[in-house]
Amino acid sequence: MNRIVNDPNYVVEDMLKGFVKANSDIVAATENSRVLKYVNAPVEGKVGIVTGGGSGHKPAFIGYIGKNMCDAVAAGEIFSSPTAKAFLDAMRAADSGKGVACLYGNYAGDNMNVKMAVRSAKKEGITVKTVVANDDCASAPKTELEKRRGVAGEVLMWKVGGAKASMGADLDEVIAAAQKAIDNTRSVGIGTAPCTIPAVGHPNFTIEDGTMEVGIGHHGEPGIKVEPIKTADEMAVEMLDIILPDLPFASGDEVVVLLSGLGATPVMEQYIVYNKVEEVLAEKGIKVYKAYVGNYFTSLEMMGVTLTVMKLDDELKECIDMPADSVGLKQL
Amino acid sequence: MNRIVNDPNYVVEDMLKGFVKANSDIVAATENSRVLKYVNAPVEGKVGIVTGGGSGHKPAFIGYIGKNMCDAVAAGEIFSSPTAKAFLDAMRAADSGKGVACLYGNYAGDNMNVKMAVRSAKKEGITVKTVVANDDCASAPKTELEKRRGVAGEVLMWKVGGAKASMGADLDEVIAAAQKAIDNTRSVGIGTAPCTIPAVGHPNFTIEDGTMEVGIGHHGEPGIKVEPIKTADEMAVEMLDIILPDLPFASGDEVVVLLSGLGATPVMEQYIVYNKVEEVLAEKGIKVYKAYVGNYFTSLEMMGVTLTVMKLDDELKECIDMPADSVGLKQL
Numbered sequence A, B: 001m002n003r004i005v006n007d008p009n010y011v012v013e014d015m016l017k018g019f020v021k022a023n024s025d026i027v028a029a030t031e032n033s034r035v036l037k038y039v040n041a042p043v044e045g046k047v048g049i050v051t052g053g054g055s056g057h058k059p060a061f062i063g064y065i066g067k068n069m070c071d072a073v074a075a076g077e078i079f080s081s082p083t084a085k086a087f088l089d090a091m092r093a094a095d096s097g098k099g100v101a102c103l104y105g106n107y108a109g110d111n112m113n114v115k116m117a118v119r120s121a122k123k124e125g126i127t128v129k130t131v132v133a134n135d136d137c138a139s140a141p142k143t144e145l146e147k148r149r150g151v152a153g154e155v156l157m158w159k160v161g162g163a164k165a166s167m168g169a170d171l172d173e174v175i176a177a178a179q180k181a182i183d184n185t186r187s188v189g190i191g192t193a194p195c196t197i198p199a200v201g202h203p204n205f206t207i208e209d210g211t212m213e214v215g216i217g218h219h220g221e222p223g224i225k226v227e228p229i230k231t232a233d234e235m236a237v238e239m240l241d242i243i244l245p246d247l248p249f250a251s252g253d254e255v256v257v258l259l260s261g262l263g264a265t266p267v268m269e270q271y272i273v274y275n276k277v278e279e280v281l282a283e284k285g286i287k288v289y290k291a292y293v294g295n296y297f298t299s300l301e302m303m304g305v306t307l308t309v310m311k312l313d314d315e316l317k318e319c320i321d322m323p324a325d326s327v328g329l330k331q332l
Helices: A008-022 A084-094 A108-123 A142-147 A153-166 A171-183 A232-243 A267-283 A314-321 B008-022 B084-094 B108-123 B142-147 B153-166 B171-183 B232-243 B267-283 B314-321
Strands: A027-029 A035-038 A048-055 A072-078 A100-105 A128-133 A185-193 A211-214 A225-228 A254-261 A287-294 A303-311 A324-326 B027-029 B035-038 B048-055 B072-078 B100-105 B128-133 B185-193 B211-214 B225-228 B254-261 B287-294 B303-311 B324-326
Touching (some): A008 A027, A008 A048, A008 A072, A048 A108, A048 A153, A072 A084, A084 A100, A100 A108, A100 A171, A128 A171, A153 A254, A153 A303, A153 A314, A153 A324, A171 A185, A171 A314, A185 A232, A232 A303, A254 A267, A267 A287, A267 A303, B008 B027, B008 B035, B008 B048, B008 B072, B035 B084, B048 B153, B072 B084, B084 B108, B100 B171, B128 B153, B153 B171, B153 B185, B153 B314, B153 B324, B171 B185, B185 B232, B211 B232, B254 B267, B254 B314, B267 B303
Parallel strands (some): A048 A072, A048 A100
Antiparallel strands (some): A035 A072, A185 A211, A211 A225, B035 B072, B211 B225, B254 B303
């Protein structure tokens, strides 16, 4: 594994410095080196949007800071939750007095640290409400939605929440829209090769050559089955077979599809999978209103793809249509 | 190698279909299945911008079709030139009567096929002029610029040429701006792991673990030296030591920096390299006017990075500043 790093223990520091330098028109550093904010945050009169999570998921999480997206983001170590202090400082950086919507993923560390940060923020007079993304169908049965992890559906949650806040909605309205976005969203991933945390130096899980792991998590959490590797078309069908009945999606629905690579899978292959996804959806009478294909939520150099589908209504459409200017999602 | 494909011999076809489906607001298919065009091409009264090249370089080449970018693109097999017929059909799709600027990279197959296409286009009354990108410092000495290959600097050439055409410039003015863009641009890459063409099934070159190849080409063309792998900071310095004296760049210059991953290198690592690049440039009195960091020109799942620096003047700045809406480069 030929990593391009300096000290493997300081990859997050080095990366954050480079990220701010390269994108100084959109993001700014804060006094907390693990918190970045939108250059214009806090935006006067607007509900602040905050998220955070472990590093190694570029462009998530810091890549979604920007206009009509997130106002501040807390960055953790590779695949580890940010601290409660980092979440708190992100909330401080985002609050204009209109309150903060903290939209994050369902992981034990994040849950604990966000909860502590919300309590501390309250003492300072900052009102924070939360939405916890749980779009990953593979991580728990439908009867235990509260156990499901948040994965790439978080990008759509931020897009919707960020747009709603920029439209002038109040905190409860922003929270309601972001909650609806994630409630209407289902994801699943297929992994084909593992990744290596720089400071560890070897993969912390394995996917045998010639096999694929259906339902793999963003940090290599075990999926629901390991199978001999299938064709791109078969993978598309397999992922849709998990996602569509779960919500369920039905003929007549309009949806957003977000197909992300896990890091090292060529974008070419992602489009090959997308080709079949849209074909199958069309056969079922489900219309793709908008598609995002590319590396939107990765896991270092893991190989594989994740498929995310969100069912739309008029409010969600309006939020999806809004322009956005972040490093990871730019929409004119 | 766990590829996500159907028939390895039809990856380009499958990918192009998925690409058009996912991005139908920007790109459209044409009668030639290997040619995609901007949905609004030919744009009335505007010089057409055409490029083309082998597949496997996502978002290059088709990802740079769009508003104020390229009007039509010819797609070849993986790492192989498009046919002369594909280039000709791209020229036809882009021409509004104002002529076509064909801005492509210096490779034997592309040179031959573009030349044939230009002759055929002329017979049909389509005026085509060309700029041949040769920004790769490592592929020939400075005394033989005409032998150098085009690499990620092509993205900046398209950005400048596309913007100039949209400003209403005539064909000669567009060609002059694109030529100036590439003449002012230098690139070099460092490879840390090879890639595998799906239909071949094994890497067509090797990079030993623990080593890196300085000056590697976009298709694994041999570089100028193989060294034990260095730190990210050392790689940044080594690439700048090749690029800066070559133009040369000097104190007081304003530049665009484009740092691209080669495919599988995590974007995190690209920012770690960028951090040092900007630091060294600042020490030398060279100001980064704009930075692009990410996977702008890849080689399937090759690992490594390429560094591109373009020296700016007022005309180039104006072109770089113009908004753009393509899959690979969106700028608000």
